[in-house]
Amino acid sequence: MEFGLWKPPADVLHLGERWFIKLEVAGVCPEEVEIVVHRNTLRIRGCRRDMLLEEGYFYHSLEISYSRFERIVELPFTIATDSIRWEYREGMLLIQLQKEDAS
Amino acid sequence: MSSEASTEVLPLLPIKEMVLMVHMEHPVVVGRARSIAAVEAALAGEEKTLVVVAQRDSAVDAPSQQDLYAIGTRALIRKMERRSNGGISISLRGLERVQIEDVDSTNPYQQARFKVVPLPSDQSSEVEALHRDVLEQARQVEELMTSDWPKGLLVQMLESLRDPLDHVFVLASLLRLDVKKQQAIHEANSRLQALRLIHDYLNHEIQVLTIQQEIANQAASNVSQEQRQYMLRKQMAAIQKELGEQNPEQAEVEELRQKLEERNLPEAAQKVADRELDRLERLPPAAQDYQLIRGYLELVAELPWSKSTEDNLDLGHARAILDQDHFDLAEVKERIIEHLAVRKLNPRSRGAILCFVGGPGVGKTSLGQSIARALGREFERIAMGGLHDESELRGHRRTYIGAMPGRIIQAIRNKGVNNPLLLLDEIDKLGRDYRGDPSAALMEILDPSQNVEFRDNYLDLPFDLSRVFFVATANTLDTIPRPLLDRMEVLRLSGYTEEEKVQIARRYLVPRQLKEVNLSEEKVRMSDAVLEQIVRRYTREAGVRELNRQVARVVRKLAVRFAEGNDEPVSVEPSQLPDLLGPERFFVEKLRQETVPGITTGLAWTEAGGDVLFVEAVLMPGGKGLTLTGQLGEVMKESAQAAQSYIWSQADNLGISRDKLQSNGIHVHVPAGAIPKDGPSAGVTMATSMLSLYLDKPVRSDTAMTGEITLAGLVLPVGGVKEKALAARRTGITRVILPKDNVKDLSEIDETIRREIEFVPVTNLKEVFRAAF
Numbered sequence: 001m002e003f004g005l006w007k008p009p010a011d012v013l014h015l016g017e018r019w020f021i022k023l024e025v026a027g028v029c030p031e032e033v034e035i036v037v038h039r040n041t042l043r044i045r046g047c048r049r050d051m052l053l054e055e056g057y058f059y060h061s062l063e064i065s066y067s068r069f070e071r072i073v074e075l076p077f078t079i080a081t082d083s084i085r086w087e088y089r090e091g092m093l094l095i096q097l098q099k100e101d102a103s
Numbered sequence: 104m105s106s107e108a109s110t111e112v113l114p115l116l117p118i119k120e121m122v123l124m125v126h127m128e129h130p131v132v133v134g135r136a137r138s139i140a141a142v143e144a145a146l147a148g149e150e151k152t153l154v155v156v157a158q159r160d161s162a163v164d165a166p167s168q169q170d171l172y173a174i175g176t177r178a179l180i181r182k183m184e185r186r187s188n189g190g191i192s193i194s195l196r197g198l199e200r201v202q203i204e205d206v207d208s209t210n211p212y213q214q215a216r217f218k219v220v221p222l223p224s225d226q227s228s229e230v231e232a233l234h235r236d237v238l239e240q241a242r243q244v245e246e247l248m249t250s251d252w253p254k255g256l257l258v259q260m261l262e263s264l265r266d267p268l269d270h271v272f273v274l275a276s277l278l279r280l281d282v283k284k285q286q287a288i289h290e291a292n293s294r295l296q297a298l299r300l301i302h303d304y305l306n307h308e309i310q311v312l313t314i315q316q317e318i319a320n321q322a323a324s325n326v327s328q329e330q331r332q333y334m335l336r337k338q339m340a341a342i343q344k345e346l347g348e349q350n351p352e353q354a355e356v357e358e359l360r361q362k363l364e365e366r367n368l369p370e371a372a373q374k375v376a377d378r379e380l381d382r383l384e385r386l387p388p389a390a391q392d393y394q395l396i397r398g399y400l401e402l403v404a405e406l407p408w409s410k411s412t413e414d415n416l417d418l419g420h421a422r423a424i425l426d427q428d429h430f431d432l433a434e435v436k437e438r439i440i441e442h443l444a445v446r447k448l449n450p451r452s453r454g455a456i457l458c459f460v461g462g463p464g465v466g467k468t469s470l471g472q473s474i475a476r477a478l479g480r481e482f483e484r485i486a487m488g489g490l491h492d493e494s495e496l497r498g499h500r501r502t503y504i505g506a507m508p509g510r511i512i513q514a515i516r517n518k519g520v521n522n523p524l525l526l527l528d529e530i531d532k533l534g535r536d537y538r539g540d541p542s543a544a545l546m547e548i549l550d551p552s553q554n555v556e557f558r559d560n561y562l563d564l565p566f567d568l569s570r571v572f573f574v575a576t577a578n579t580l581d582t583i584p585r586p587l588l589d590r591m592e593v594l595r596l597s598g599y600t601e602e603e604k605v606q607i608a609r610r611y612l613v614p615r616q617l618k619e620v621n622l623s624e625e626k627v628r629m630s631d632a633v634l635e636q637i638v639r640r641y642t643r644e645a646g647v648r649e650l651n652r653q654v655a656r657v658v659r660k661l662a663v664r665f666a667e668g669n670d671e672p673v674s675v676e677p678s679q680l681p682d683l684l685g686p687e688r689f690f691v692e693k694l695r696q697e698t699v700p701g702i703t704t705g706l707a708w709t710e711a712g713g714d715v716l717f718v719e720a721v722l723m724p725g726g727k728g729l730t731l732t733g734q735l736g737e738v739m740k741e742s743a744q745a746a747q748s749y750i751w752s753q754a755d756n757l758g759i760s761r762d763k764l765q766s767n768g769i770h771v772h773v774p775a776g777a778i779p780k781d782g783p784s785a786g787v788t789m790a791t792s793m794l795s796l797y798l799d800k801p802v803r804s805d806t807a808m809t810g811e812i813t814l815a816g817l818v819l820p821v822g823g824v825k826e827k828a829l830a831a832r833r834t835g836i837t838r839v840i841l842p843k844d845n846v847k848d849l850s851e852i853d854e855t856i857r858r859e860i861e862f863v864p865v866t867n868l869k870e871v872f873r874a875a876f
């Protein structure tokens with residue numbers, strides 16, 4: 001069972017000191033994405049709106065989750081708030097960050 | 104995001120018997136037109152969201168604002184699927200609590216103006232204490248739950264969540280609380296209140312479960328497992344009823360259970376039914392399996408396991424009924440009476456299956472009906488024609504998509520008794536192919552030593568067919584597999600003479616048709632002269648089906664006149680028939696009853712339509728080679744030569760003596776008719792004529808043929824199959840041999856003709872010969 005808003009799947013990976021979080025959020029408008037950092041957690045929120053919709057379209061079946069999403073990712077360290085960079089590419093949101101104590 | 108004051112508008116979906124709580128996901132089946140429109144509107148939006156609110160009273164079909172609770176849920180349509188009945192299955196997820204300000208019902212769907220009501224987030228030591236208590240209760244409930252609940256799942260689920268409210272919501276949906284209680288939790292304006300509510304409900308649940316377990320423990324010592332479950336279920340139902348805690352699915356399951364109980368199922372069936380009921384209870388109604396299992400259980404419940412009608416074995420009465428329904432047929436009726444007499448003497452002896460054989464419309468089907476009437480049995484006809492797949496008789500396994508029981512079980516279910524008269528109509532048309540041989544299944548169905556435990560694949564339970572009265576019909580015996588034929592007592596109905604048809608019409612068909620349109624017999628007179636005219640000029644058949652149809656046409660036309668005000672009795676004159684039935688039809692001279700060797704009926708096609716043509720071949724002793732007469736076109740001459748070459752080359756295989764070939768010439772003549780004669784399609788006909796001549800064996804007179812041939816004896820497709828079939832029918836042909844590649848053209852042909860004519864597809868001349876003699 002899942003609860004609440006829909007949750008995009010996320011990968012967490014790192015290259016040495018640099019950590020990446022990859023979120024599968026195709027169709028999400030990047031301007032609306034909100035990332036909040038608190039200690040070792042990231043909360044990513046946004047909204048997927050059905051933009052391919054035109055007057056008179058008629059759904060026969062639906063499996064994609066629209067509307068707002070929320071994803072919380074926990075990391076094994078405190079996040080350096082100012083280290084966060086992100087970009088949206090080909091339906092993926094790529095967040096880059098570093099540990100706080102890493103200089 | 105949404106500030107507290109702002110109001111929004113979204114489509115409104117009222118739901119029954121359930122409250123969608125925030126963060127929970129629920130399948131919902133939407134069927135009401137207005138609700139479907141609301142879902143469509145939500146799907147047309149960018150976010151696929153709508154407002155869901157529970158109905159106060161689920162009996163209200165078009166709820167207005169007063170019929171709905173004021174606090175609902177903004178929900179996301181997570182998944183959607185259309186159902187074949189026009190409804191929609193959706194999966195809804197609760198996003199936020201909302202307060203509905205007002206409802207606008209002017210659209211095809213309702214719209215709600217609403218304000219978001221955030222969930223409470225009060226913290227206190229009381230909240231914390233109560234929360235822990237509730238989790239402890241949940242653990243207990245899970246402990247007490249009967250076997251079917253996966254142990255540990257609930258606790259695990261709760262552990263994955265942190266918010267006490269989420270815990271409350273999960274528990275509330277698992278406890279299957281009624282709407283009122285669910286709504287109270289949904290509306291709670293503090294965590295404390297929500298926790299208190301769920302605490303009470305859990306307490307109650309624990310009590311119920313404990314009582315249940317005590318009963319179970321007591322019972323375990325001296326009753327079997329099954330009985331125990333049965334008792335428990337009864338107890339549970341009683342307790343839940345007492346507490347007014349039944350949700351609709353449960354009620355449905357309960358209803359099924361009751362229906363099944365009343366049925367007095369055989370032991371094996373009861374066992375399976377119990378197992379399936381248990382499964383059903385555990386599934387949410389939106390699950391695909393839910394409908395499948397329900398459909399299955401409904402079948403089990405509706406089957407007449409022990410219900411039957413009483414036979415009337417008074418032979419005098421039977422005779423009277425048979426006479427009432429059918430003219431003459433004295434011999435057949437007598438055999439039927441004998442058959443019934445045997446049954447009367449020894450109800451267990453089930454002797455052979457009666458099989459009526461004869462041309463179309465001679466009364467085979469209606470005799471079956473008549474026997475049922477005489478015995479006082481239910482009657483059902485099962486068409487065997489074109490049945491290819493043994494699973495049509497025996498059903499599909501339930502794992503198969505769209506599985507259904509077979510025709511036999513369906514028929515018994517329709518009739519609601521386990522001893523109907525089942526008429527296996529046209530068993531000679533039973534197909535056979537890679538999908539399995541239905542005749543083998545039929546054997547088993549008819550065999551008294553096997554059908555006591557007939558097993559339909561879908562039902563997957565033995566069902567006793569031994570009390571069914573099977574009667575079969577066929578146009579011909581040729582295509583009935585031998586072992587099947589051996590199980591049957593064949594009664595031939597040969598067809599009627601013109602005089603008999605007139606009698607049948609006067610005594611049976613006319614009165615029946617008049618009754619049909621509510622006219623008394625005094626109102627309409629149809630003299631024998633008129634009837635004879637109809638028989639001669641408007642029908643051509645061995646039976647009386649077409650006659651019946653023509654009589655019906657006359658009667659209907661007269662009925663219209665009466666309806667328009669005429670009240671005088673009418674006497675139909677022969678001269679009025681063209682008016683009533685259209686122009687008379689003149690038929691080609693009747694096919695020679697006894698054909699001599701060398702004459703074959705072919706089918707030709709011209710712009711003017713189809714026609715029959717006769718190919719005549721004679722031996723010319725002392726002569727040589729092939730002589731062709733009858734103004735044949737070039738192509739047709741070539742076909743004749745090809746036919747001759749094939750026969751000569753295959754003489755040994757065909758059993759023709761060399762001597763006969765060498766000492767005789769052959770003369771093929773196609774009698775001059777109105778139609779020009781050319782085209783390759785007479786190849787098979789010429790070859791058949793020649794072979795018939797050499798073997799001195801007449802060709803079947805009920806059979807016509809068409810097809811092009813090659814020197815190697817292959818049969819190639821031809822044109823005009825539809826017209827040819829019509830021509831064959833006009834002249835009373837009942838079998839047509841045609842190239843296999845033309846079988847696809849048969850779909851253009853009228854159903855009735857396809858039923859009257861047997862089409863024999865062939866790929867080579869050998870097959871033609873096999874079918875022609």
Ligand SMILES: Nc1ncnc2c1ncn2[C@@H]1O[C@H](COP(=O)(O)OP(=O)(O)OP(=O)(O)O)[C@@H](O)[C@H]1O
Nearest residue numbers: 428429430462463464465466467468469611647648
């Ligand atoms: N001897 C008869 N007396 C009275 N009515 C008859 C008689 N024979 C046939 N009929 C009537 O003719 C109609 C056609 O008969 P029925 O349908 O039983 O023919 P059938 O032999 O089953 O033909 P098919 O092979 O085409 O199915 C029925 O309405 C039937 O009642």
Ligand SMILES: [Mg+2]
Nearest residue numbers: 467468528576
């Ligand atoms: Mg029939």
